[in-house]
Structures are given as structure tokens and as C-alpha cells.
Amino acid sequence: MEEQKNQQNQKEEQKREVVISAKNLSKIFSGRTVLKDINLDIYKGERLIIIGGSGCGKSTLLRCLINVYQPDCGSLKFFGTELVGLKDEKKMDEVRKRFGILFQNGALYNSLTVGENVALPIREHSNLAKSVIDIMVKVKLELVGLRDFGHLMPSQISGGMQKRVALARAIALDPEVLFYDEPTSGLDPIMTAVIDELIVELNKKMNMTSVVITHDMASAYRIAHRIVMLYKGEVIAQGTPEEIKNSQDKFVQQFTQGLADGPIPLRVSSKDFYEDLLEGVRPNEIR
Secondary structure (H helix, E strand, O other), X not given: OHHHHHHHHHHHHHHOOEEEEEEEEEEEEOOEEEEEEEEEEEEOOOEEEEXXXXXXXXXXXXXXXXXXXXXXXXXXXXXXXXXXXOOOHHHHHHHHXXXXXXXXXXOOOOOOOHHHHHHHXXXXXOOOOHHHHHHHHHHHHHHOOOXXXXXXXXXXXOHHHHHHHHHHHHOOOOOOEEEEEOXXXXXXXXXXXXXXXXXXXXXXXXXXEEEXXXXXXXXXXXXXXXXXXXXXXXXXXXXXXXXHHOOOOHHHHHHXXXXXXXXXXXXXXOOOHHHHHOOOOXXXXXX
16 A cells, blocks of 8 residues: 555656756765755645754755755756756856745845835846836735835844745745745744745745745644655655654654654764864873
């Protein structure tokens, strides 16, 4: 029965359009492998959640997907365009117009009003008249429930409202793919639920693909079509929220249930503690 279910899932996935495809993707910093042989297809219209502990490679993977980091090996295709080794800035600009990003801290410009923040990418990437841009800004702010706040400065609204403004800016150009970096970080439970609901609504209304980096399992279960878990730079599990919730993998259980005891260690040092303390010290110097 389980084998038949897996075969059915594979057939369904083959029918769906792949918008992002990573094959054997690896990233190394100063001799340390942060991502190792990542194989991941992201499908049109899905809400994909990427989870994992601090230092597992989530943010590095996100930066590779948006071409901030160039992978050291492997392939990364965005709507069929190979990004690894791409040096044609014109082609890269065309790719960038197809995705939006909600940064963890919102990254609003404090010197601009809420409306001006949302208008910025439209002004940068189009020649539309100011009156048309103003209409587009109102539409985007309405989608996040903040149409009446366009005249205020970011400092005059709450942290949760700033996140929603940043989300309005991220969808300003109607992206086909929207990346979220810890979208609910630092928010209270009510505002977290609001942001989660917005992510789901925008995914449906705008028919976009959503890729969400988070460590908040309540949000992950509310949002996801599919969840992928990273550990030490590798994909160790993926499946529907129900499959992840019921996984018997000890690493998955420890992370999703927030358990202190388990195979994921508190300390991540590669060297023995005493060996590290005494490195470079000659035996005759120890008294």
C-alpha cells in the first residue's frame, strides 16, 4: 500500500510544472561544507516550507536560490534558466523580476513612507506614470489590510504591520515565486497567525509559488503543502505536514517536537574540548 502511494505521488509530481530545480547543489565556506548534494524540485503554485535548526543551511540555501550565493557545484534552474555560472546580468535581471523576497527583519527604508516603500520596486523596474503606481500601491496594501496606512512612516507602525508592509512591497511586481525568510520571527501568536493566513491567501489569489524558511512548526503545519527538513546541509526528510508530523525519524521527531534530548546535539564543535584548549601548547609548558 505504501509503495503504491509513493508511486502515485511520483506520477502526480511528474505532471506538475517545476519552477525551481536544484540538482547535486553544494556550497562550501572556508573548507566547511554548508550545503551538500541538495536535490530539490519546487512546483508551480505550491507552498514549500524549509525547516531545520540553526546552522543547518536554510539561509544559505535561500541565498543560493535567489542567486546571492553562487553554488560551488551542481545545477540550479529557475524557470529553465541555469543560474550556476550565469554571468549575463540582463538575463539575471529578467530572472529577478520573477521573484520577490520578504526579509526576516522586513528591511523597510525608514526615510520613506509606507506607500513609498511599496512603490519603490515598481518605480525601479517600470516606466509607469505616478498615478498608475499610486493605484498599484493601494491595491498591494489592501491585500495585506493596510491601505489606510500608506502615508505613515515605518517607525509609526507596529512590528507586525511593518512585516505586512514588507510583504506588500515583495508582491509589488506580481512575482511568480515569493521567498519568505523567517516571516513570523519576533511576532506574537496572533500576528503570527495573521501572517500565516496572508501567505496562504496570497498564494491562492496570485497563483504564486511560495518558499518559506522557518523554524516555527505551528506556522509550518498551517502553511505547507510540503515540508523539507535540512540537517548539516543535507535534506534528511520531506513530505506533507501529516507525513512530517508522523515521521518516525529521530532527527525529525526531535526538531518538530522541540525536544532537548535526541540525536541533534547542543554542541556542534568538531574538535574535542580539551584538545582545542591545549592546541599549540607544548607539554613542558603545562605545569
